[in-house]
Amino acid sequence: MFKxxxxxxxxxxFGFFGSICGLFVGSFFDRMMAYGSGGxxxxxxxxxxxxxxxxxxxxxxxxxxxxxxxxxxxxxxVEQFMQKLGMTAxxxxxxxxxxxxxxxxxxxxxxxxxxxxxVCGNTKNLKQxxxxxxxxxxxxxxxxxxxxEALLTDIAARLGYGQAAFRQLLDMVLNQSRFAGDNAAAxxxxxxxxxxxxxxxxxxxxKRAYRKxxxxxxxxxxxxxxxxxxxxxxxxxxxxxxxxxxxxxxKSRNI
Numbered sequence: 001m002f003k004x005x006x007x008x009x010x011x012x013x014f015g016f017f018g019s020i021c022g023l024f025v026g027s028f029f030d031r032m033m034a035y036g037s038g039g040x041x042x043x044x045x046x047x048x049x050x051x052x053x054x055x056x057x058x059x060x061x062x063x064x065x066x067x068x069x070x071x072x073x074x075x076x077x078v079e080q081f082m083q084k085l086g087m088t089a090x091x092x093x094x095x096x097x098x099x100x101x102x103x104x105x106x107x108x109x110x111x112x113x114x115x116x117x118x119v120c121g122n123t124k125n126l127k128q129x130x131x132x133x134x135x136x137x138x139x140x141x142x143x144x145x146x147x148x149e150a151l152l153t154d155i156a157a158r159l160g161y162g163q164a165a166f167r168q169l170l171d172m173v174l175n176q177s178r179f180a181g182d183n184a185a186a187x188x189x190x191x192x193x194x195x196x197x198x199x200x201x202x203x204x205x206x207k208r209a210y211r212k213x214x215x216x217x218x219x220x221x222x223x224x225x226x227x228x229x230x231x232x233x234x235x236x237x238x239x240x241x242x243x244x245x246x247x248x249x250x251k252s253r254n255i
Contacts, residue, residue: 048226051119052126057095058112059130059155060137061102067145070103077140084233113158123225125216127159128169129235135173136234172196172213176241188252194245203255210246214239 057078064074078099082092101107120126134155138148156166175193192198195209215221217239219232227235 045224045226048120048123048126049228051116052130052226053095053228054098055112055116055120055130056133057098058102058107058109059134061099061104062107062109063102063134063137063148063151064099065103065105066147066151068147074137074140077137084231109155109158113155117159120226121160125222126225126227127161128216129222129227129231131156131159131161131166131169132173132238133231133234135170139174168196173238176238176245188248191245191248194242195249203253206246206249210242213242217242 060074060078060081061070064070064078078095082095087095102109116130120130131152134152138144138152152170153163153166156169161169171193172195175190189199192201195206195213197206197209201209217235219235222232222235223229
């Protein structure tokens with residue numbers, strides 16, 4: 001939108017060369033609207049990707065150890081996560097080192113999150129994708145331990161989420177996971193929760209909530225902000241779950 005405005009305004013005031021300048025200025029603002037101020041510089045993508053991955057694996061280690069022991073299910077989840085990323089042997093060793101670092105009871109995550117917020121904090125969706133990844137990790141062993149919830153609440157606060165915002169995201173992720181299979185037809189209540197709306201929400205409110213969530217998980221936007229390309233599969237899976245929930249609500253309302 002700003003790109004078009006820039007071209008028209010530049011041409012109107014300064015002619016052909018003004019339209020070119022308007023194109024660059026408009027592109028700058030379009031990128032800021034899509035990715036957030038922290039995602040405007042594409043040259044920083046490699047740094048954001050590195051910091052994102054380091055924070056993910058350190059946090060996974062901290063989360064796995066939160067209930068006192070690292071379960072085999074949690075180890076398997078991390079192994080599958082690395083396989084999905086297609087990591088080389090060298091990168092796997094680094095990821096395992098980060099995981100062990102986070103799992104050390106003496107390790108304090110404060111510096112990790114200060115760095116993450118400094119590098120990725122002003123991007124539009126990376127904070128949410130990090131938190132979603134960790135919620136999924138917490139559910140890997142089939143149990144949501146109070147210590148895990150407490151740690152996630154602390155991490156959410158470090159990312160700038162208030163208590164209510166975190167609880168809403170947690171509720172949405174927990175319910176979105178129920179739409180991965182073919183049994184969605186019996187889960188209308190969960191469908192509403194997956195979109196962060198209620199049965200009393202209007203059709204327009206539901207549509208807005210659906211579009212906002214789909215935008216947050218849009219692959220191009222996440223890559224543009226610096227999310228590692230191989231992690232896009234997770235975002236795509238969440239988008240499918242949201243789509244299932246929305247389809248079920250539409251069907252129930254005949255819209």
